[in-house]
Amino acid sequence: MPRDRHQNGYVEETGKRTKKWKGHYYVYVAQPDGSEKRAHRAAILGLKSQMKKWEAEKLLQQIIDKATDDPAKAKPSSVYRLKWFWENRYKPIKESTWKVSSRKRTVGFIENYVIGPFGEKTLAELNRFDLQTHLNKLAEDFSHSVVSKFRVYVKAILDEAIEQDFIAKNPARKLSMPETRKVCQRRLDPDEIAAIVGQLSQRDRLVIRMFLVLGLRPGEMFVLRRNDKLPGQLRIDESVSPDRLIVEPKSEASTSYVWLPQSLETELDFWLEAQTNQRPDAFMFPTRNGTPLNVCNYLNEVVKPAAACALKEARAKGPVPAGFLEGVNHQAFRRTCATYMQKHGTVKDVQAHLRHASATTTVGVYMKEIPASVRAAVEELDRVLSVPAEQSGAVN
Numbered sequence: 362m363p364r365d366r367h368q369n370g371y372v373e374e375t376g377k378r379t380k381k382w383k384g385h386y387y388v389y390v391a392q393p394d395g396s397e398k399r400a401h402r403a404a405i406l407g408l409k410s411q412m413k414k415w416e417a418e419k420l421l422q423q424i425i426d427k428a429t430d431d432p433a434k435a436k437p438s439s440v441y442r443l444k445w446f447w448e449n450r451y452k453p454i455k456e457s458t459w460k461v462s463s464r465k466r467t468v469g470f471i472e473n474y475v476i477g478p479f480g481e482k483t484l485a486e487l488n489r490f491d492l493q494t495h496l497n498k499l500a501e502d503f504s505h506s507v508v509s510k511f512r513v514y515v516k517a518i519l520d521e522a523i524e525q526d527f528i529a530k531n532p533a534r535k536l537s538m539p540e541t542r543k544v545c546q547r548r549l550d551p552d553e554i555a556a557i558v559g560q561l562s563q564r565d566r567l568v569i570r571m572f573l574v575l576g577l578r579p580g581e582m583f584v585l586r587r588n589d590k591l592p593g594q595l596r597i598d599e600s601v602s603p604d605r606l607i608v609e610p611k612s613e614a615s616t617s618y619v620w621l622p623q624s625l626e627t628e629l630d631f632w633l634e635a636q637t638n639q640r641p642d643a644f645m646f647p648t649r650n651g652t653p654l655n656v657c658n659y660l661n662e663v664v665k666p667a668a669a670c671a672l673k674e675a676r677a678k679g680p681v682p683a684g685f686l687e688g689v690n691h692q693a694f695r696r697t698c699a700t701y702m703q704k705h706g707t708v709k710d711v712q713a714h715l716r717h718a719s720a721t722t723t724v725g726v727y728m729k730e731i732p733a734s735v736r737a738a739v740e741e742l743d744r745v746l747s748v749p750a751e752q753s754g755a756v757n
Contacts, residue, residue: 362612369418369422369425370384370385370386370387370421370422370425371384371385371386372385372406372414372417372418373385373585374409375405376409379408379513380408380409380410381405381406381407381408381409382405382406382408382414382417383403383404383405383406383414384403384404384405384417384418384420384421384424385402385403386400386402386403386421386424386425387400387401387402388400388402391492398549404420404421404424406420407420415570432608434596437525437526438525438527439483439484439485439528440483440484440743441483441484441527442480442481442483442484443475443476443479443480443482443483443484443487443518444476444481445476445477445516446484446522446527447471447472447518450520450521450522450525450527451457451518451521452468454521455521456564458469459664461602461606461731462484462600462606463602470510470514470606471514472515474507474510474511475514475515475518478495479491479492479495479515480723484519484522484527484528485528487519487532487533488532489533489535489536491679492515492533492536493536493537494691494726495511496508496511496512496536496537496538496539497539499511500539500540500541501540503541504541504542505541505542507652508538508539509538509738512533512536512538515533515536516531516533516534516536519531519532519533519534533669538753544570546696546729547688547690547692547693547696548687548693548696548697548700548729549689549693549694549697552685553671553685553689554569554573554697556668556672556675556686557569557664557667557668557671557675557686557689557694558570558669558672559671560662560666560668560670561669563632564646565663565667566629566634567628567629567632568582568646568659569664570625570628571629572624572695572698573692573694573697573698574622574625574698575595575619575621575625575698575713575714576619576694576699576702576715577597577695578600578691578693578695579620579656579659579691580600580602580656580658581597581599581600582603582646582656583596583601583644583646583653583655583656583659584599584600584601584644585644585645585646585655586599586641586642586643586644586645587633587639587641587642587643587644587645588641588642590621590629590630590633590645591618593620593621593623593626594619594621595618595619595621596618596621597617597618597619597716601653601656602736602744604625605652605653605655607653617716619714619716620714629645632645633645638651651732656691660690660691664689664690664691665689668686668687668689669686671686672685672686672687695715695727696727696729697721698715698727699711699715699727699728699729700727700728700729700730702714703728704734708720708723708724708728708749711723711727712726715727720740
């Protein structure tokens with residue numbers, strides 16, 4: 362319990378004939394309803410004739426530290442609230458196992474989406490009906506990712522409650538995943554790319570070109586350093602999280618090199634030569650303070666405004682296709698890279714370029730069909746499989 366820590370207690374002289382030092386302090390004991398009750402504790406520290414007061418105070422502090430070191434001494438029981446279990450039994454043993462880059466977001470997600478609606482309920486009160494009803498409601502307003510994470514985390518917390526003998530059965534074990542709104546599969550057509558690039562400055566044109574051709578994740582792009590540029594290659598060994606922490610890339614496969622086309626290498630060299638900070642470890646695309654660009658800020662302050670301006674100009678010239686320049690984001694750039702690269706390489710080539718651990722992710726999530734290519738393939742199929750009219754017995 363946080364309030365137990367950092368208290369000093371107090372020491373007093375006691376005894377009529379033999380004087381002793383007596384220490385007093387408080388502990389906060391968890392109650393079955395999840396609340397806390399303050400309890401007084403006292404201890405005889407030693408004889409006054411053999412111990413100075415400051416020595417008694419030091420000994421008392423050691424006793425306090427030992428007595429309040431374990432915040433979760435409560436006997437396992439289903440009458441404890443979910444919030445209490447999360448704070449005192451689940452989070453302390455799990456938090457250190459989560460990646461540093463995502464730890465803060467994971468804690469925030471659980472506290473917002475799981476503990477927020479159910480934290481005041483006791484473990485005994487949690488039931489499958491309430492959890493499934495809440496899950497279905499989330500699916501009406503949120504993405505598949507949010508709904509899926511809620512299901513995973515609430516099940517994991519209650520699984521741990523079983524392991525620690527707080528409950529006998531997990532009410533989240535058989536939660537069904539409801540249908541959620543369709544996941545965005547946005548990619549850009551060449552006309553959209555040209556329209557956006559036409560709105561950008563030199564730096565941002567280069568950044569977007571690198572997103573499209575190299576398929577970099579935004580967290581990787583904005584922590585590229587000058588010494589990551591090698592002849593014909595870029596080294597990818599760092600990433601910046603949404604919390605602006607510089608960490609290792611997403612996975613082991615992500616730590617690698619990407620090939621740098623000659624025209625893009627020339628443009629990048631020109632950009633780097635023009636920069637004031639020539640230190641080898643300086644970022645390629647820094648802020649004015651020399652720090653990495655913020656991923657979300659770049660999307661909201663550069664990419665989306667450029668798309669909006671390009672769309673406005675396109676509409677001024679005449680009708681535009683449905684969905685033109687809508688929903689443009691960082692994932693759309695990476696998906697565009699994978700989609701168009703499939704015309705120039707194998708699935709394994711695209712997987713290697715995007716640095717995916719599995720080709721399933723490359724094909725299932727990033728590589729999308731190209732309508733013109735599909736149509737050409739169908740026309741070719743028709744040419745190969747169709748029987749000539751004179752052989753089919755067709756009559757004019």
